[in-house]
Amino acid sequence: MVKVVSASDFQLNRENDYGTPEQNEIVKTIVQAVRTEGDAALLRYTEQLDRIRLTAGQLRVTDEELQAAYQKVESSFVEAIRAAADNIRAFHMKQKRNSWMDVQPDGSILGQIIRPLKRVGVYVPGGKAAYPSSVLMNVIPAQVAGVPEIVMVTPPSTGGEEGINPYILVAAAEAGVTELYRVGGAQAIAALAYGTDSIARVDKICGPGNIFVALAKREVYGAVNIDSLAGPSEIAILADDTAEPAYIAADLLSQAEHDEMASAILVTPSRKLGEAVAAEVEKQLKLLPRRDIARASIDQYGAVVVTESLAEGIELINRLAPEHLEIVTEEPMSLAGRIENAGAIFLGPYSSEPVGDYFAGPNHIIPTNGTARFASPVDLDDFIKKSSLIYYSREALLANCEQIMELARREGLEGHARAIAIRLEQER
Secondary structure: OOOEEEHHHOOOOOOOOOOOHHHHHHHHHHHHHHHHHOHHHHHHHHHHHHOOOOOHHHOEOOHHHHHHHHHHOOHHHHHHHHHHHHHHHHHHHOOOOOOEEEEOOOOOEEEEEEEEOOEEEEEOOOOOOOOHHHHHHHHHHHHHHOOOEEEEEEOOEEOOEEEOOHHHHHHHHHHOOOEEEEOOHHHHHHHHHHOOOOOOOOOEEEOOOOHHHHHHHHHHEOOEEEOOOOOOOEEEEEEOOOOOHHHHHHHHHHHHOOOOOOEEEEEEOOHHHHHHHHHHHHHHHOOOOOHHHHHHHHHHHEEEEEOOOHHHHHHHHHHHOOOEEEEEOOOHHHHHOOOOOOOEEEEOOOOOHHHHHHOOOOOOOOOOOOHHHOOOOOOHHHHEEEEEEEEOOHHHHHHHHHHHHHHHHHOOOHHHHHHHHHHHHHHO
């Protein structure tokens, strides 16, 4: 049964999962083996962990396999994935930025050069289910940013069934993946980070995965960049008496079915609404195919929190910093500006969280575990790098040299000061 508690009694303890010592040791062993042995270790762990024997020549998914996948999916899915891709691409196109230069009156030029990363690796999980939407959300921003080489890895079987799910393959083809490999787990992350004979190393790794994937990403960070260490999915809904209980319950369950550790919380000043939603959750749970997962999530991390006012509810939301926040109140737009910490904000009764998960256009890869306090959804900035540009004129150097040397000497770096002084002696 969903817990109905007051705001003063509510506490959600969510900590980053850094794995057990045994899990960390397993990951270190796998990463080191792939780093030193390359394809041999990659194939060995694929057989050992995924129960599939491959040769190096079978790692890469062929264009023929991608095209054959279209015959295994419904035309309605292709239409839907193309429409979603158009929306995602249009949204991320608005985030594009250009390099710039600013010419100063003394002839100096200051600026910033923005370039796309050259090669990005995208991890697509295949453990409990297929997630073609995650393919779009990772690949399309990289593509819009101008990344020329987008490499995708995914386990050789999806959801326990042999072979890569055809919906994932079609999504990869539609999104514009340039290379696709049938390898998963920590061994795939290591291959992307360090490279093997079959898979060239990348500059950055993006995409969610299980605890072994997360630990592997943490292990290789520094040799390669990573997006984040994502935690379980979460939703908070701020609602008042105008909300429809059935809608709220359905949206809570839409997150609870993701994972036993997913969090689904309603925050409301209306005890009447809270109790109606709690009852509706129980009713809808009975009909949900993934009811066992959702039940575990609701029992452990679900709650209806009754506050004294909407203002107190907003304070609680800002402390939670949820991944997804729905505001279903009489005037949701008027409250949006008071939300300081949330990964994505959904306003009104028709902006159900799955609208953002699949179709609207904003990215669904959003900071979890309260990290929305300082982190942002995936966007084009995740796939670019910036270089500062400095051209100092003679006039500028002569005008500022004394202050530059003063700062250098106060830091005890005489060599820095003399690099300026030697020019000063020549030019004066």
